[in-house]
Amino acid sequence: MPQLWDAGVQQKYTQSGGVRPFGISTLIAGFDPEGKPCLYQTDPSGTYSAWKANAIGGNSKTVREYLEKHYAETSGRETMKLAIKALSETVEASSKNVEIAVVDRASGLKFLSDAEVDSLVADIDSEKTASDAARKQRVAEASGTT
Structure with a gap:
């Protein structure tokens, strides 16, 4: 597993008592040397973990729960x-x-344009x-009211 520079720098600063100057979590997306997509999360302590999908920030728990239920290997659109x-x-x-x-x-x-985002939302x-x-239609057919 590759050592992430960001996580390594964050972890180095935890060696002194009570020092956590970064105070944030980050999501880092990229590609490994073989071209496979990678997503890592770092936290202020410098620990990092790999994910297939993740969210951080406000309401991230709700977004993560949705991803846990609906995640599938996909690509592109x-x-x-x-x-x-x-x-x-x-x-x-919406694009707003x-x-x-x-x-x-x-x-x-x-970055996708507003029109591209709105097109995805319309889809x-x-x-x-x-x-x-x-x-x-299925409910109506099952109840015999079609």
Whole structure:
């Protein structure tokens, strides 16, 4: 497991009693030498852990619980939609409330435009509407009221 520079620096400062100058957790996304995507979380003590999906900050518990229930190996647009659905558990999803950055091995970090975020949110809303309609249809068929 690679030693993360950030975690190593944070841990070094814990060697003196009562010193924790960073006071934050961080999520670090990137790629290992073989090109596999990696996500690490560091905490103020300098410990770090690898994750497939995670959230930190306000309401992160709710987002993590959603990810635990709904996580699936995906890529591209489906991964971004999963992130938006998870964030939707705590905020109204729109480009006004959500920023998305994608880390790509070839092109680095890219922030999605407001239009791209709103397009993803519209896709999610359409899928939810179709799912709700299908569920209502199944209930109506089961009760014999079609």
